[in-house]
Amino acid sequence: MKIIFLDIDGVLNVISQGRDQFGSIFHKHFEDNLRHLIEQTDAKIVISSTWRFSGLDIMKDMWLKRNLPGEVIDITPYCAIIQKDESYESVERGYEIQAWLNKHPDVENYVILDDDNDMLDCQLNNFVKTSGNSDHPDKIDIGYGLTKICTDKAIKILNRK
Ligand SMILES: [Mg+2]
DSSP: OOOEEEETTTTTBBBBBEEETTTEOOOHHHHHHHHHHHHOOOEEEOOSGGGGGGGGHHHHHHHHTTSSSHHHHHEEEOOOOTTTTTTTTTSSHHHHHHHHHHHTTOOOEEEEEEOOOOGGGGGGHHHHHHSSSTTTTTOTTTBSSSHHHHHHHHHHHOOOO
């Protein structure tokens, strides 16, 4: 199984495109790029964004009602409390993703899509950063979003042998 660890704000949601019962509506272009990524890799989605605090059922419901691409199979656990060492704040999301991966040894490949840097060193080869990309033609604002270049990078990572 291939997994996309998906952050939402700064990846699909940059400048709100309106609202519905779930919250801010995402950019259509970034949704389309996610669809392309899934078509090319057959990866499943695990939500790592703070949007997951609404719960897995709400995330699945949002995917269904908004007709978002792919299948949300899970959300990452909340680990901040058990990672109370000095470094946890800077790699908090990385720990949460690692905790999920440790419980799923059948994952053959994964990619992390996030606009923040808080990943573990061992995850950096599987990380596509969706911010600071002011040179990407289809970025939003000062360089955010799941751009075409980010999408192609993620496809390469997930299809790596
Ligand atoms: Mg974010």
